[in-house]
Amino acid sequence: MRSPKYYLLVPILAGGLVLAGCAVTSTDSGSGSETSSSSSSETTADLVPTASVDVTQTAAEVLAANQKTHTTADDSADDAAWSEADSTAIDLDDESGTVTISEAGTYHLTGTLSDGQVVVNSTGDGQVKLVLDGVDITSSTGSAISIVAADEAAVILADGSTNTLTDAASYADADADTPVAALSSAADLTITGTGALDVTGSSNDGISSKDGLVIAGGDITVDAQDDGIRGKDYLVILDGTISVTAGGDGLKSDNDEDAARGYIAIEGGAVTVDATGDGISATTDVVTTAGSLDVTSGGGADQTVADDASAKGIKAGAIIVLGGGDVSVDAADDAVHSDNAVHIADGVVSLATGDDGVHADDALLVSDGTLTISQAYEGLESSEISVAGGTTSVTASDDGVNVSDGSGGSEMGGGAPMGGGPDQAADAAAEDAADAAADDAAATDSADTAATGDMTLTISGGTLTVNSEGDGLDSNGSASMTGGTVVVNGPTGSGNGALDVDSGFDISGGSLLAVGSAGMIVAPDADADQASISATLDSSHAAGSAVTVTADDGTVVASFTATKEFASVVSSSADIVNGQTYTVTVDGSAAGTAVAGEQTSEMGGGMGGGGTPPSR
Structure with missing residues (x-):
């Protein structure tokens, strides 16, 4: 094993240590958190698509048009690779307060930090790898691990290890540039490896990156007061077993400034989400290609959603393409909802909902796969609905298939999540107005039997x-x-x-x-x-x-x-x-x-008898 860089300990500050000749320092937690932040300053404004989206796009086409991720499935083996000989060992049992890593490299972390945090503040080039090998970090002032700056960062869950991260219930020193989360990153972040990671987001989110977030492995459990796992620019899951319980949204990507960002892709692994708010929420796109996804939102299909809340299963602002894998949703609100387009392209999709099974404001296409809506108010709803392939089964307490222009404005905001977290009130202000307008428009359309347009x-x-x-x-x-x-x-x-x-x-x-x-x-x-x-x-x-x-x-x-x-x-x-x-x-x-050919219609006509039948 390579000798630690910081074996010479030189006391220079009262209550603190500098680990000489290396990129790691330790300071007492009493001096305040260097990295804690509040996401309340990052209120998400809705990114409303300005043009119609091509509903025939495949999952591959949607992903190709979006921002390229900082790492791919082909790179995941390199991201997970490390050796003790080439790493700096940090035994947290020997540390206290804040442990700061200031240079690129691989750092092998073991032990317990009962009241402190690990901070990465590397301003130079190169990747910072944190190998978690049986760590337990609890902070009373901010994030358990906070990546303030790095060219790129990776958290590796060592084989056979169990790791625990818990942040503070309230942050002593909020920093708008770094998300409030137990595992927080201001840089592109990859989580990989085969070990286990238990994350408790006591104040706000569980895992959050201000840039992109890729999960390529690990057995990850997240319990968050607000959002479970968030990648602002994108959230991509390539592999791993991931379980999220969230008081807000389960999985979230909310970049509203770039149409190529703000997306979520599930390309493998086994993902389970139980969210009080939306199960999956993306400002632009949601894509599935493989793996399994099991979402419960708002307590499930038999629950009632408050007027100022959103509990959709899968929600996106531009397009949702379910293009593979097994997808199961039990949602109090729409099971699958897009402000623009939805394409059911492959895989096995099972939906139960207290509202619409699949809702798309502009266009909905079923081209392949197996879609089963076992419980819904209305099954399929959009201005344009096309069924070109696949096997679709719909059970609905109202219309099975409803072609209507009843979406009104954007529902992307979706209402306030019904859990904790300092940013929820701000989210609600932007979201409630959109929901109210959409609901009013939908009610008007239900009574408008003359509306035809291009539907x-x-x-x-x-x-x-x-x-x-x-x-x-x-x-x-x-x-x-x-x-x-x-x-x-x-x-x-x-x-x-x-x-x-x-x-x-x-x-x-x-x-x-x-x-x-x-x-x-x-x-x-x-x-x-x-x-x-x-x-x-x-x-x-x-x-x-x-x-x-x-x-x-x-x-x-x-x-x-x-x-x-x-x-x-x-x-x-x-x-x-x-x-x-x-x-x-x-x-x-x-x-x-x-x-044949002499059909008549009852109650106001219809095709063959003239007149217009009653319609919702």
């Missing part, structure tokens, strides 16, 4: 299954279907319909089956390229009934088992021929007939 529902592939108590497919504009399979188990009440389209429903391919109440029936356009039937049955029939739709020549064009009570059937497929009569049979008995 569209487009189905070109994949499988979409809807079980709704409100409208099954509701478009306040137009709808078109060219491929794919759609099955709608619509409402049992007469005030909504399995289909509700205000401005034309064109169908030229695919398979559509929609069942619901008899009070409101809407079918695709009678003159569409692909024929459809719309049948009002003789009575309501029970869930579990076996249903077939049969042509006069005995050809069965559709068959299914009803999942709920129903009194109407709408069907369209390549097997249906205009002008032919079709019989709907329920449990072996004829329950209704319809002539």
